[in-house]
Amino acid sequence: MAMPDQLMFARRLGPTARLLIWLLVGLSFVVIDARYHALDGLRSGFSLLLQPVREAMRAPGDIVAELGGFFTRHRLLQKERDALLAERAQLLLGVGTAQDLGRENAELRTLLQLQARPGQQLVRAALLYQGHDWFSQRITLDRGAGAGLRSGLPVVDAEGLVGQVSRVYPGSSEVTLVSSPGHLTPVTVERTGQRGLAAGGGQGQLELRYMPAQTDIKVGDRLLTSGIDRVYPAGIPVARVSRVSRSQSSPYLRVECVPLAGLDRSRAVLVLVAEPQVTTP
Template identity: 85%
Template sequence: MATPGQLMFARRLGPTARLLIWLLVGASCVVLDTHYHALEGVRSGFSLLLQPVREATRAPAAVAAELGGFFTRHRLLQKERDTLLAERARLIAGVNAARDLARENAELRALMQLQTRPGQQMVRAASLYQGHDWFSQRITLDLGAGAGLRSGLPVIDTIGLVGQVSRVFPGASEVTLVSNPDQLTPVFVERTGQRGLAAGSGHGQMELRYMPTQTDIRPGDRLLTSGIDRVYPAGIPVARVSRVSRSQSSPYLRVECLPLAGLDRSRAVLVLVAEPRVAQP
């Protein structure tokens, strides 16, 4: 039963009627917005309200793009760093090689300035290696019997006596250094002329043996070859006195010396070869 104020036979609008009404409303809005821009404010309001939603939907894509760019730049920087490190290592190797060549050239120039002694011939040789056991105090040269070398020949560098050829092979030779314990070298003190016998003590050092306690010798004195053994020419620098000590139980001084030649540094040396004597008629 109908309530007061309500029509008894009222009917609701059907779906078709509601659709037509909404179509008319939509068409009216389109016409009004097209000709009079009536909905511009509504559109702006909705755009402002939906701005945070748009930003939130774009955020994952922006973060992904930024992370991709970061990793790409990181890989590029790593490659650039590796390239720079390799270039730096190459430049350092070049600088070291240039310094080594400069030092070798300086040694060769100094060797070329040495004057040939009368009755002797100088054969230039290069030190190949020091052998597997440095304690043996021997080096190997790149010249041998093919260059006229033989056992017993003295070997010098730009500073002093290096040693003596002990073994000769066809293309190489072995030199026993003056610091070898088995190597004896007749010398004299340059300052006083006192003669003595220098012997190797190993580890790149030497000692002057059988010097009486009253001998005038002091640290800093230079020892030269005396030439009395006819093996080493006289006047070749051998060593410099580093320490002189006296012992109450021995009649001799303990004289320690350091070789003047670059036993473990020289790469170019000279081998002194005696020229054959020509018999006079």
């Protein structure tokens, strides 16, 4: 039963009427906003409320872009690093080559000065390989009988005496080093003129034997060939004194020496085929 204030036949608005009402309301808001800017404050408020939402929605895209840039920069840095390493290797190779050429040129200049001595006949040779055994130390040269070499000829490099030709083949020859055990070289001390006998001690060492305990010899003295054996010309540097020790049980000094020549390290050597002739007045 209807209440006293309730209409018996009240009808609700239909969908079309409600749509028209909302259209009128919306159009009114548009006109008011366009004419009086009445909704600017509301719009600003909604913009502030939605700012965190917009940032959250944009964050995945920013992260993906940053990661892509990181990997791109990483690849570029790797390529630059590889290029720098390759350039550094080339520069080091060039420096090493230049140093080798400088050393070789210095050796050749010194050898050319030796070759300029009047009457001296020399044969230039290069080191092929070196071979060590328990009894001797030898190197093999690229010149042999075809270049006029024979056993017994002395071999020198830019710094001093290397050794003596011991075997000759048609295209190569073997040289016994001055440091070979059992190899004896008559020498003289450059500072005092004292004569002695330098014996090979192996492992690139020499020993000056039979020097009386009262002999004036010091560390750093240079030993030169004396020439009394008529095998080595006089005046070729042989070794430098590295240690002098005295023993109570022996009348002789123990004098250890280091060869001046490069021995098995020299690239270019000279074989003395003939001594320079000395003219006497």
